[in-house]
Amino acid sequence: MSSDTLAQAPAAPEIPGPADVPRIVPQRRYGQWTAAAVVLVLLALAVTSVVRNRAFQWDVVAAYFTTGSVLRGLWLTLWLTAVVMVLGFALGTLLAAFRLSANPVLRAVGWGYVWLFRSIPVLVQLLLWFNIGALYPQVLGVKTVNLLSPVAVAIIGLTLHEAAYAAEVVRGGILSVGRDQIEAAQALGLSRWRRGWRIVLPQAMRSIVPPAGNMLIGTLKGTSIVSVIAVNDLLFSAQLIYHRTYQVIPLLMVATLWYAVVTTLLGIGQHYVEKHYARGTEQAR
Numbered sequence: 001m002s003s004d005t006l007a008q009a010p011a012a013p014e015i016p017g018p019a020d021v022p023r024i025v026p027q028r029r030y031g032q033w034t035a036a037a038v039v040l041v042l043l044a045l046a047v048t049s050v051v052r053n054r055a056f057q058w059d060v061v062a063a064y065f066t067t068g069s070v071l072r073g074l075w076l077t078l079w080l081t082a083v084v085m086v087l088g089f090a091l092g093t094l095l096a097a098f099r100l101s102a103n104p105v106l107r108a109v110g111w112g113y114v115w116l117f118r119s120i121p122v123l124v125q126l127l128l129w130f131n132i133g134a135l136y137p138q139v140l141g142v143k144t145v146n147l148l149s150p151v152a153v154a155i156i157g158l159t160l161h162e163a164a165y166a167a168e169v170v171r172g173g174i175l176s177v178g179r180d181q182i183e184a185a186q187a188l189g190l191s192r193w194r195r196g197w198r199i200v201l202p203q204a205m206r207s208i209v210p211p212a213g214n215m216l217i218g219t220l221k222g223t224s225i226v227s228v229i230a231v232n233d234l235l236f237s238a239q240l241i242y243h244r245t246y247q248v249i250p251l252l253m254v255a256t257l258w259y260a261v262v263t264t265l266l267g268i269g270q271h272y273v274e275k276h277y278a279r280g281t282e283q284a285r
Contacts, residue, residue: 060250064241065257073237074258080151080233081220084158088219089212091159092166099171110167117164123225126157130229154226162219169215173208174200205277213270217263224255234258 050056064070098110117125128135130153133145148156177200227236235255242251 055249056253057247057250058253060247061253061257064238064251064254067241069237069241070234070254070258073232073234074262076151076232077220077223077234078262080154080158080223080226080231081216083155084162084219084223085216087155087159088162089166089170091163092168093170095163095167096170096174099167100174114164114167117160122157122161122222123228125161126153126226126229129153129157150226150229150231153229154223154231158219158223158226162215165215166212169208169211170204172211173204173206176207177203202277206274209270209274209277213266213273216270217266220262220266221259224259 051058095110095113098106099114101107101110129148130150132148133143136144138144223233224235226233227239230236232240238251238255242248245251
């Protein structure tokens with residue numbers, strides 16, 4: 001090969017060495033780290049203050065935490081929550097069907113129920129049902145005075161209240177299902193029952209479960225309001241003890257800790273139920 005040919009040959013490209021590669025410097029987030037440090041310090045101070053404050057009387061809290069009266073009140077709270085949620089969602093589903101009905105009368109009834117029971121505070125509803133004998137002394141010849149026990153009043157009042165919110169949760173879940181899904185099921189010749197059970201409900205549950213879980217936790221805490229009508233729930237059991245011992249703060253902490261334990265367990269269960277119904281979607285990742 002001649003010298004002219006070598007002179008005309010292109011030069012080999014230079015391979016960049018380590019010194020030529022630009023160095024990536026991570027962004028310094030001094031503000032975020034400072035805020036995190038401040039939050040951790042404040043949290044540590046708050047925890048230390050609660051633990052070392054003798055007014056909480058943690059030895060008294062430990063002594064009453066698993067006593068029989070407190071556990072019986074806890075059981076009644078859990079039982080009342082379960083009954084109210086089952087009955088509330090059963091009635092709420094019926095009301096949601098009313099609101100989605102093509103019949104204007106049923107739509108008006110469903111809307112009126114939701115409007116009425118969302119407008120009246122639950123405490124007022126409980127007191128009205130507790131004093132139903134003053135409004136209607138007799139119904140069909142039966143005296144209503146002392147007819148309903150405090151537990152029955154709590155179930156009726158809380159169920160009617162929860163049903164109004166459950167109706168909107170169920171209705172929103174059903175409306176979240178695309179119309180094309182229903183039309184595809186109709187094209188396959190599925191009956192209305194099978195469309196609702198196999199097509200609409202599984203997809204609607206993705207939108208129903210999160211607010212329903214929040215309602216469950218809210219109902220658990222909301223049952224504490226029945227203590228005003230002498231239902232022996234968790235809070236009322238704690239009140240009975242501190243009315244006798246005058247140890248108000250530690251007994252309130254007993255109730256608070258039990259509520260925190262149960263709501264934590266319910267929150268964990270809600271997470272796995274949401275994950276189950278979100279299978280095949282981005283939320284399940």
